[in-house]
Amino acid sequence: MDPDRARLNQVFERNYGRVAPHTLLMKAQVRSIFDRLVDVRGLPGDAIEFGAYQGGLSFFLGLCIKDLGLAKRVFMLDSFEGLPQTDPGLDGPFERGTMVSDARVVGELRSRFGLDDIVDIRPGWFEDSVRDLPGDARFCLAHLDADVYRSTRVALEFLLPRLVEGGAVVLDDCVFPGATGVIRAADEVLGTDQHLHLGPKTQAFVFPKGDPRPQRPAPVWRSLGGRRYDLADLLARTDYLELVRWEHAYYDDHAQWYRNYLDLLTGAADGPESFRITDRIGLVRRE
Numbered sequence: 001m002d003p004d005r006a007r008l009n010q011v012f013e014r015n016y017g018r019v020a021p022h023t024l025l026m027k028a029q030v031r032s033i034f035d036r037l038v039d040v041r042g043l044p045g046d047a048i049e050f051g052a053y054q055g056g057l058s059f060f061l062g063l064c065i066k067d068l069g070l071a072k073r074v075f076m077l078d079s080f081e082g083l084p085q086t087d088p089g090l091d092g093p094f095e096r097g098t099m100v101s102d103a104r105v106v107g108e109l110r111s112r113f114g115l116d117d118i119v120d121i122r123p124g125w126f127e128d129s130v131r132d133l134p135g136d137a138r139f140c141l142a143h144l145d146a147d148v149y150r151s152t153r154v155a156l157e158f159l160l161p162r163l164v165e166g167g168a169v170v171l172d173d174c175v176f177p178g179a180t181g182v183i184r185a186a187d188e189v190l191g192t193d194q195h196l197h198l199g200p201k202t203q204a205f206v207f208p209k210g211d212p213r214p215q216r217p218a219p220v221w222r223s224l225g226g227r228r229y230d231l232a233d234l235l236a237r238t239d240y241l242e243l244v245r246w247e248h249a250y251y252d253d254h255a256q257w258y259r260n261y262l263d264l265l266t267g268a269a270d271g272p273e274s275f276r277i278t279d280r281i282g283l284v285r286r287e
């Protein structure tokens with residue numbers, strides 16, 4: 001393996017391990033954001049996260065920026081009061097007031113990670129907090145993880161004029177089951193002809209002002225929810241495909257298990273399958 005790649009892998013593994021308990025993101029999603037940081041590391045501008053919850057991803061970026069010796073900061077924006085009012089038609093299962101976190105605890109964690117000079121925490125609703133950011137702020141990397149339409153729209157409207165040429169925007173919850181708010185906001189602000197790359201799980205990423213990568217795979221287009229996504233980057237990661245296959249089998253199995261268990265609890269079934277379930281949950285069936 002080339003030494004630069006080996007070192008980057010080490011930086012990723014070490015810092016992911018440190019922040020994992022403080023982020024909702026799965027490892028593959030964090031890796032995809034790390035890869036975008038590597039893509040844009042030579043560009044001017046800072047990083048910004050809209051929707052930080054307990055701060056894990058912003059701290060991950062701060063630790064990597066430090067390890068890679070980059071002259072960049074991370075702006076962390078969150079209400080710390082959870083999600084705002086949502087639009088049920090667009091935001092599906094996301095609900096107001098979920099994912100409340102504690103700004104004081106997040107601030108203490110920042111100090112423990114030694115990131116007081118790198119991560120700038122901005123509590124408040126995006127509508128207000130973006131107004132207090134430095135007037136000359138420019139960004140090369142943004143992680144949008146606010147789940148819902150209105151918040152994503154506010155974030156993108158602020159971000160787009162301040163994104164440098166070649167800068168990357170990573171959108172979480174772009175392909176979330178039952179929610180279309182994030183992709184709707186992206187289409188409205190960035191345009192429907194944007195080259196959206198599918199990332200792991202619910203993630204997509206885009207270089208709205210041009211792709212800075214000198215070598216990039218030929219696009220592999222697939223349609224999902226009436227929109228085209230380029231899967232080339234994702235398909236290059238065979239480990240991820242294996243994980244999805246495993247998850248699919250796991251949840252299929254568990255869906256069946258819960259169907260049977262519910263039947264048992266509601267008295268809808270009392271056949272031999274019930275014995276199997278009671279065995280598995282450690283209960284003794286009364287005759």
Ligand SMILES: C[S@@+](CC[C@H](N)C(=O)[O-])C[C@H]1O[C@@H](n2cnc3c(N)ncnc32)[C@H](O)[C@@H]1O
Nearest residue numbers: 023024051052053057079082125126145146151
């Ligand atoms: C899914 S969580 C973020 C997860 C986080 N990125 C991580 O790595 O675990 C979504 C966050 O977005 C925040 N949020 C959503 N809309 C917001 C808004 N308009 N203003 C401020 N915070 C917002 C919520 O408070 C919540 O903490």
